Amino acid sequence: MEFKSINPYNGQEVGAYTSITEQELEEKLNKSKIAHEAWKKVPLAERCGLLKKAGAVLRDNVEEYAKMISLEMGKPLSEAKGEVNKCAWVCDYYADNASDFLADETISTDAEKSFVRHDSIGAVLAIMPWNFPFWQVFRYAAPTLTAGNTGLLKHAPNVFGCAKQIEEVFTRAGYPEYVFQNLIVHHDQTEKIIAHDAVRAVTLTGSERAGSAVAELAGRYIKKTVLELGGNNAFIVWDDADIDQSVKIAVTARMMNCGQSCIAAKRFILMDGIYDEFVQKFTEAAKQLKDGDPMEANTTIGPLARRDLADQLNAQVKESVAQGAKLLLGGNQNGCYHEPTILGEVVPGMAAFDQETFGPLAAMIRAKDIDHAFELSENSKYGLGVTVCTKNTDLALQHAHKVSDGAYFVNELVKSDPRLPFGGTKNSGYGRELAKDGMMEFVNRKTVYVKH
Known part of the structure; x- marks a missing residue:
């Protein structure tokens, strides 16, 4: 295939990639298992040194990698450069902190000695999305490889050029062969990969539907999973907030990456007293955003990133207007491009x-008071994150x-x-x-107990 x-942006072909054969896939999976046996024995200091080099490779080639990101999924080049540099940051972070994270944890018991040590588990399969094609991979790969595991990447098909470059980053940094492998496969190969003895865990960033399907497969084969799925984040603005500053944060929170982010602010829950000013x-x-x-x-x-995504967003806009929302800005679509759109009430x-809503659509919602704002925020099947804007930070903490x-x-x-759990x-x-x-998600926290 x-x-x-x-x-x-222009419909031109960026690249073409041929899927590997069944036999090639089997060979890659077997080689990942063999590579793990050697890689886990490499001293941690050496693994950290290689990760530092990977960060340097990213910084040295930021223009090349950012260009591929922008060409394949359409984000502005400046944002793509920021993404690559953030990947270098996460490499540095784990290179600097892995020895502390993976250190033995002594626990006082009736034993002569008892502690928890941290061992690698094997190959970890990453099923990754197109919206942050470098960052999503590196935030998994940096800790996972440094812990002594091997990595297998099944990326989104529309960013296979990025996937190829990511594999090359590790090669350029000097990682041993087969420690990190890019798999050009169709999603119908997912079960075979998860079922393989080499694969001990799966991490997925993507849609609810994809997460549910992968979790079901992983459960069937008793493989651990980490799922980072969709979001419908609330952005709450209290009466006492600095409106100008809140708007500045809000526009970035909604429109960065053309709104194609699970953690983007999507529902703007505004106190009645500042609703009109904030919306205006x-x-x-x-309106100042330049397309x-x-x-x-x-x-x-x-x-x-794709025409079907723009189609879906436009359908959500039309449905919401038909349900009584007020179209305050935008609402139009041209191919893959969808205007920044604001819906009121x-x-x-x-x-x-x-x-x-995975795109540049901001929903403006009225709240009667602070308690009502949090009720509206909680009225969602999602639970990624919430922003509160206020000058009263002590009160905001009391509502956490x-x-x-x-x-x-x-x-x-x-x-x-990189410094905070996500x-x-x-x-x-x-x-x-x-x-x-x-880092702890994909290690064996092994209890060691010694009694003479």
Whole structure:
């Protein structure tokens, strides 16, 4: 089978990739298992040194990698460069901290000595999405490989060029052969990969549907999973917030990556007293976004990654308007490009409130008071993150327990940071990436007990 990568801005072919054969897949899986036996014995300091080199490779080739990201999925080049540099950051972070994270943990018991040690588990399969084609991979690969595991990447077909370059990063950094392998396969090969004895765990970032299917397969073969799925983040603005600053954060939170982010702010829950001012200023700011060729320096919002994604978003806009939402800005689609769109007077039951909208659509929602705002926020099957904007940060902290999501940010957009655990609740998935938590997901925390 041949996969084609198409530039969403102009429809031109970026690259073509042929899927590997059944025999080639079997060989790669077997080699991953063999490579693990040698890789886990490499001293941790050496593994950390290679990870540092991977970060250097990323920085040295940021233009090359950013160009591929923009060509394949359409984000502005400046954002693509930021993504590559963030990947270098996560490499540095784990190179600097892995020895502390993986150190033995002494626990006092009736034994002469008792402690927990951290061993690798084998090959970890990563099923990754197209929206952050480098970052999603590196935030898994940096801790997972450094812990002594091997990596197998099944990337989204529209970013196979990025997948190839990611494999080359590890090769250029000097990683041993087969420690990290890119698999050009169709999704119908997923069960074979998960079932293989080499694969001990699976991490997936993607849709609810994909996560459910993979979790079912992994459960069948008793393989651990970490799932980072969809989101419908609330961005709550209290009466006392700095509106200008809140709008600035909000526009970035919604429109970055053309809104194609699980942790993007999607539901703007606004106190009645500041609703009109916030909406007016947000609308003016959204009008300033410059669409165009993602490769041009002045482009701030590009096309969506595929035509079907733009079609779906436009259908959600039309459905919401038919349900009573007010179209305040945008609403039009041209191929893969969808205008930045703002809907006012959105309430529960509308598509723009209930569903994840993966694109530049902001839903404006009125709240009677703070308690009502949190009720609206919690009225979602998703649980990735919530932002609260207020000058009263002490009061905001007192309300943190009301949020069931995996993240609670005050006066800042929800974002991933190598130093902090990242993940969701409810239909947004389970498990954690990044920080020490992300490294612990794919190690054997082995109890050692010694008594003379």
